[in-house]
Amino acid sequence: MATPSETLLRTPLYDLHVKLGARIVPFAGYEMPVQYPTGILTEHNWTRSSAGLFDVSHMGQAYLTGPDDETVAKALEKLVPGDLLALAPQRIRYSQLTNPAGGIIDDLMITRTGETGRLYLVVNASRKDVDYAWLKEHLPANVKLEPIEDAALIALQGPKAAAVLARHLPKAASLAFMSATHDSFNGIPCHVARSGYTGEDGFEISVTADKVVALAEALLADPDVKPIGLGARDSLRLEAGLCLYGHDIDEETSPVEADLVWSISKRRRGEGGFTGAERITREITQGPKRKRVGIKPEGRAPAREGSVITDDKGRAIGIVTSGGFGPTVNGPVAMGYVETAFAAPGTKINLVVRDKPMPAAVSALPFTPHNYKR
Amino acid sequence: MSKHYSKEHEWISVDGDIATIGITNHAQEQLGDVVFVELPAIGKQVSKGGDAAVVESVKAASEVYAPVTGEVVEVNKELEGDPALVNREAEGAAWFMKVKLKDKAELADLMDKAAYDKFVAEQ
Numbered sequence: 001m002a003t004p005s006e007t008l009l010r011t012p013l014y015d016l017h018v019k020l021g022a023r024i025v026p027f028a029g030y031e032m033p034v035q036y037p038t039g040i041l042t043e044h045n046w047t048r049s050s051a052g053l054f055d056v057s058h059m060g061q062a063y064l065t066g067p068d069d070e071t072v073a074k075a076l077e078k079l080v081p082g083d084l085l086a087l088a089p090q091r092i093r094y095s096q097l098t099n100p101a102g103g104i105i106d107d108l109m110i111t112r113t114g115e116t117g118r119l120y121l122v123v124n125a126s127r128k129d130v131d132y133a134w135l136k137e138h139l140p141a142n143v144k145l146e147p148i149e150d151a152a153l154i155a156l157q158g159p160k161a162a163a164v165l166a167r168h169l170p171k172a173a174s175l176a177f178m179s180a181t182h183d184s185f186n187g188i189p190c191h192v193a194r195s196g197y198t199g200e201d202g203f204e205i206s207v208t209a210d211k212v213v214a215l216a217e218a219l220l221a222d223p224d225v226k227p228i229g230l231g232a233r234d235s236l237r238l239e240a241g242l243c244l245y246g247h248d249i250d251e252e253t254s255p256v257e258a259d260l261v262w263s264i265s266k267r268r269r270g271e272g273g274f275t276g277a278e279r280i281t282r283e284i285t286q287g288p289k290r291k292r293v294g295i296k297p298e299g300r301a302p303a304r305e306g307s308v309i310t311d312d313k314g315r316a317i318g319i320v321t322s323g324g325f326g327p328t329v330n331g332p333v334a335m336g337y338v339e340t341a342f343a344a345p346g347t348k349i350n351l352v353v354r355d356k357p358m359p360a361a362v363s364a365l366p367f368t369p370h371n372y373k374r
Numbered sequence: 375m376s377k378h379y380s381k382e383h384e385w386i387s388v389d390g391d392i393a394t395i396g397i398t399n400h401a402q403e404q405l406g407d408v409v410f411v412e413l414p415a416i417g418k419q420v421s422k423g424g425d426a427a428v429v430e431s432v433k434a435a436s437e438v439y440a441p442v443t444g445e446v447v448e449v450n451k452e453l454e455g456d457p458a459l460v461n462r463e464a465e466g467a468a469w470f471m472k473v474k475l476k477d478k479a480e481l482a483d484l485m486d487k488a489a490y491d492k493f494v495a496e497q
Binding site for chain 2: 034035039040041042044231234235300301302304324325327332354
């Protein structure tokens, strides 16, 4: 995270955010829009009902390049538990960079672009330096990490995102969920992925920094599109049950504890062969000690990150890692880790808020159904 | 009736020895959409600068400090069902609590509207 003495970076869309009246805050070393004048609730609801445009240019984009597909896939498979040999051209995989102790260095999206021997990675802004150093250290000499320094990234999310995109990037609008393609907008080359971080249908569009303002302005000119800040991005992803690095997952938590086993294929569970496989495969077989769960407070008071979770006898059994108000749920929602015995949905727990135990229940995730186009 | 403002962005309107307390319009703008308000119990003794209530936006929880010392005699139950009233009418219908003043001399430490506006502008 940024410290006051550190110089904050700006994305190529910074001036547009200011022009749109955004409130700018430091986030992961960047000056980012937390909200626009209408506020987080309105932005959240707009994304769930129409289409929201997010600047996610602070995230890290990079290529892994090697002599052929199999060499590159095998090299990265040593560092992530996701199945990359089975990743078809133009398909996207969600996975995690894991450390030798089975903890999560970062979570990331991995796309087989379709060009021979190339994978495209998108990593968290707050982790890109750590990730790139780790990758450079652990990749074989014939597989190179190439950060894409001049690329911006925007996300268009919401039930109307596909209809909006069809007016600008018609080829991309017909993509299946978790797949990607190259397309062009007014002669501007774009890489478009059908993916996102809101639980809604949507797209993430990579474009060179000098062209992103034109693309963003064209999308914002559509009456169905409004700009959305980091505040609503956080409430949207929390309702969707998606992890935020540094909060819900970190170098201590394993993908099994984080309930991300769905992202590890049967072959990879059986074969192992990735960093931290010993702990991760053991936890898959024997069960983890603690598990990430959804939590619904019974009252109206939100429980924030760091709130202690207790059982009915007042014993600490876990901690809240993300918590706030869910506008679509119209009530407080949270995620956190509890001892596995308390992880079943419906289990009664307490959240200690301002020194008082507040009744809550473990809830299935997501809080709001995913609206992906499978 | 006189109205005063604190550096913690509370307003206080005094009628006799009863002070009505809320958060300023500037404060609600800074908070953004208010989604929860926790009010003190009737009869609670609050002291100047001490915790009195909690106001939560989508993003974060903030303490509301008592700008004066006294006993809480009434709270605005409206806010429990409609916390967004704080965004709509921060300095009117969305008052938080009424406090029976213990020492009216404390009011001298607070600002009037002109001084508060200047204080906000300088921040």
